[in-house]
Amino acid sequence: MSTRRKFIQATAAGVAASVISPRISGETAFAPFSKTATKSPLNLGIAGYTFAKFSIEQSIAIMQRVGIKALSIKDFHLPYDCTKEKADEVKAKFAASGITIYAAGVIYMKTNEEVDRAFDYVQRAGINMIIGSPTIEVLPYVEKKIKLTGIRMAIHNHGPEDKLYAGPKEIFDQIKSLDSRLGICLDIGHCTRALQDPVKAVMQYSSRIFDLHIKDLLKAIPEETPTELGRGIIDIPGLLQALYKISFTGMCSIEFERDMTDSLPGIAESAGYFRGVNKMLSLQ
Amino acid sequence: MSTRRKFIQATAAGVAASVISPRISGETAFAPFSKTATKSPLNLGIAGYTFAKFSIEQSIAIMQRVGIKALSIKDFHLPYDCTKEKADEVKAKFAASGITIYAAGVIYMKTNEEVDRAFDYVQRAGINMIIGSPTIEVLPYVEKKIKLTGIRMAIHNHGPEDKLYAGPKEIFDQIKSLDSRLGICLDIGHCTRALQDPVKAVMQYSSRIFDLHIKDLLKAIPEETPTELGRGIIDIPGLLQALYKISFTGMCSIEFERDMTDSLPGIAESAGYFRGVNKMLSLQ
Numbered sequence: 001m002s003t004r005r006k007f008i009q010a011t012a013a014g015v016a017a018s019v020i021s022p023r024i025s026g027e028t029a030f031a032p033f034s035k036t037a038t039k040s041p042l043n044l045g046i047a048g049y050t051f052a053k054f055s056i057e058q059s060i061a062i063m064q065r066v067g068i069k070a071l072s073i074k075d076f077h078l079p080y081d082c083t084k085e086k087a088d089e090v091k092a093k094f095a096a097s098g099i100t101i102y103a104a105g106v107i108y109m110k111t112n113e114e115v116d117r118a119f120d121y122v123q124r125a126g127i128n129m130i131i132g133s134p135t136i137e138v139l140p141y142v143e144k145k146i147k148l149t150g151i152r153m154a155i156h157n158h159g160p161e162d163k164l165y166a167g168p169k170e171i172f173d174q175i176k177s178l179d180s181r182l183g184i185c186l187d188i189g190h191c192t193r194a195l196q197d198p199v200k201a202v203m204q205y206s207s208r209i210f211d212l213h214i215k216d217l218l219k220a221i222p223e224e225t226p227t228e229l230g231r232g233i234i235d236i237p238g239l240l241q242a243l244y245k246i247s248f249t250g251m252c253s254i255e256f257e258r259d260m261t262d263s264l265p266g267i268a269e270s271a272g273y274f275r276g277v278n279k280m281l282s283l284q
Numbered sequence: 285m286s287t288r289r290k291f292i293q294a295t296a297a298g299v300a301a302s303v304i305s306p307r308i309s310g311e312t313a314f315a316p317f318s319k320t321a322t323k324s325p326l327n328l329g330i331a332g333y334t335f336a337k338f339s340i341e342q343s344i345a346i347m348q349r350v351g352i353k354a355l356s357i358k359d360f361h362l363p364y365d366c367t368k369e370k371a372d373e374v375k376a377k378f379a380a381s382g383i384t385i386y387a388a389g390v391i392y393m394k395t396n397e398e399v400d401r402a403f404d405y406v407q408r409a410g411i412n413m414i415i416g417s418p419t420i421e422v423l424p425y426v427e428k429k430i431k432l433t434g435i436r437m438a439i440h441n442h443g444p445e446d447k448l449y450a451g452p453k454e455i456f457d458q459i460k461s462l463d464s465r466l467g468i469c470l471d472i473g474h475c476t477r478a479l480q481d482p483v484k485a486v487m488q489y490s491s492r493i494f495d496l497h498i499k500d501l502l503k504a505i506p507e508e509t510p511t512e513l514g515r516g517i518i519d520i521p522g523l524l525q526a527l528y529k530i531s532f533t534g535m536c537s538i539e540f541e542r543d544m545t546d547s548l549p550g551i552a553e554s555a556g557y558f559r560g561v562n563k564m565l566s567l568q
Contacts, residue, residue: 065549067515228552230559231351237564265349268512268549269556275514276560280521 037282042243044274045102047213047255048074050267056090060097062264066271072103072131072211072253080107080121087125102251103211105131105185106156112141119145131156131185131211136164136174143178152181154210159190160222167194168201172208183210187255192220192234199235202242209248213255214239214274226258229270230277240277321566326527328558329386331497331539332358334547340374344381346548350555354535356387356415356495364391364405371409386535387495389415389469390440396425403429415440415469415495420448420458427462436465438494443474444506451478452485456492467494471539476504476518483519486526493532497539498523498558510542513554514561524561 046068051059056077063071071094078090078101091101104127107118115138122130130153134142142153155171165171168184168191175182186209188198202209216232218225229236243252252274256267330352335343340361347355355378362374362385375385388411391402399422406414414437418426426437439455449455452468452475459466470493472482486493500516502509513520527536536558540551 066553067512228556230556230563236560237567264549265552268553269350272512272514272553272556272558273560274556276520276557276562277564278560279514280561280564283521 037279039244039282039284040249041278041282042240042248043070043251044068044271044278045070045072045251045253046267047072047253048077048104049106050254050256050260050263052076053261053263056093060094060099062267063099064097065264066268068254068271069098070100070102070251070253072105072251073101073127074105075107078104078125080117082121082124084124091125101125101127103127103129103131103154105154106158107132109134109138109142112138114138115141115145119149119151122151123149128152129154129210133158133162133165139174139178139182143182146179146181150181152183152210154183154185156185156213157187157190157194159187159193159224160195162190167191167196168198168205169196172205175208180207183208185211185213187213187215188234188239189213189215189217189224189226189255189257192217193222193224195220199238199242202239202246202248206246206248209246209250211250212243212252214252214270215255215257216270224257226256228256228258228266228273229254230273236273237277237281240274240281244281321563322568323528323566324533325562325566326524326532327354327535328352328555328562329354329356329535329537330551331356331537332361332388333390334538334540334544334551336360337545337547340377344378344383346551347383348381349548350552352538352555353382354384354386354537356389356535356537357385357411358389359391362388362409364401366405366408368408375409385409385411387411387413387415387438389438390442391416393418393422393426396422398422399425399429403433403435406435407433412436413438413494417442417446417449423458423462423466427466430463430465434465436467436494438467438469440469440497441471441474441478443471443477443508444479446474451475451480452482452489453480456489459492464491467492469495469497471497471499472518472523473497473499473501473508473510473539473541476501477506477508479504483522483526486523486530486532490530490532493527493530493534495534496527496536498536498554499539499541500554508541510540512540512542512550512557513538514557520557521561521565524558524565528565 104122109115128151132153133156157165157167160166168186171184191198216227216229216234218227218232254270256263388406393399402414412435416437417440441449441451444450452470455468475482500511500513500518502511502516538554540547
């Protein structure tokens, strides 16, 4: 389909939305917005690596301050070899502040034993999605484990240095014929560094986008230049619009990798920017 | 013009933008947004009262962190009786971090002498707008001073407890037949507490809106319930859309009045939200 044709279809959808919106009436001189969103907003979370320099308590305090209730946990807060009791204790700490742990990772897997360990770990913790980076060799075993457990895995792209999964294209090429519960955790920063457009990736691999690591970069170069959401070169409005288009119901998790020992202001600004764009799109 | 007609015009502009944007090429499957805004974005500043608990150095550090370059200064950072040398010194401190002082206030004036003091103060400091709260009795003298000096005054609404200027309506009623350089600093929080709609106020008093204090409230009750921009009940998207409609070129200054000794995260989140909504509107 041509770009033009798709654009016209998007426009038609927009017209339909404006017709059904109760706030837009003939006699209103100026009222393009409704306080009531016409679409469900996207969900905002935090990717656990953001808290690499913080304790669980500090991480909870930051999440409470910025009003974010979903976390993809990293092993430094929940070790792979934790007991079920330890996992319950950690989850209870977060739950006491209204925070849900919706995934765990990124978990690297090079052998079937490491795949077993990852699945055992999230099962023990009662988490139903792994953010993973398995080698190509273990993918058949990963698929087998998914069929056995029902646990989903979102493979994470880690940029041009990642020999397996530089961008979402490399992930999709590996998983497209495998179980539909094997998908992509689209890291929009590493995707951009791999010179792949994250907006296009959302549309092209829509059914396999399970999770997102959202961030911004000052430049689209191999070296990382992290910055607050909205200050960089990544097309955040376009990305969120694409996620609305595919009716994405997963998490958009902020992964903030600047000032990592003093990141609350940057996380807060990023959350605010996401919410501003998200609000506007929910009204369209 | 009908809503439908306006929508179609906006769409046509969008098509044009997509054609001229270098990022959006023919083979793009999905590209509703252009990285190049089609409209000038609104300007973001800080209202000095935000920094009531901070030194000049702390205030500068916060503004640098959140990337805001315009300040309406309060007297606790630049006393009314300051010398020209002191004013130059304070301005130079801000200027060294790229920050411009675009106004001073809120300044209260009950006598002609206090009006003189306010105008002398900003003239000495080289600032060309007063955010003021003059009594009704001194308004003729204020007008005379405006004609003499060319300095503008934006009168600030302070909510239901303010016997003179509860909302923008009370200001407009007093100034509508006076010099056009006498206007309104629309405080959207106090406006909402006075049960006046700030979005309507922007449209109704458009030519007299010189400055804004932007904030959010959890509830539209007389008591203040300040919160981060986007978390409350004020229609920020509608407000910014109205400001685009009137081609507002002044400042939208965050006045953050919560956690005032630890307000950086709240200021940052508010700045992010403003920028997200602003970005979306600049693309429409």
